[in-house]
Amino acid sequence: MNVQGGTTWCPQWWKHAEAISRFESLWRAWEYLRLDGTTGMSVRWRDYADHHMNELLSSDGPFKGCNPDDGPALNSPRYPVATRRSGCLGLSPRS
Secondary structure, eight states: OEETTTEEOOTTGGGOHHHHHHHHHHHHHHHHHTTOTTTHHHHIIIIIIHHHHHHHHSTTSTTTTOBTTTBSOTTOTTSOOOOOOTTGGGOOOOO
């Protein structure tokens, strides 16, 4: 989905290796920083969430060419799609 402001999202985000890597790193930062009762959440937002989400949602990011109806630009050589591994981010394999 690309709306005014250049935000791009893919409803099938798990088909993008970069998205999986960034979401995994966000989850790990969350698990570590949530235990810091002082500035952990602020650090997470400033150093991790804001940075990675800006990269992911950029109009020139990994979801470039995707749309909310069709998902990934499957014919794009920049974003080859492979079968998702079982258990990737806790998701069951595609049927």
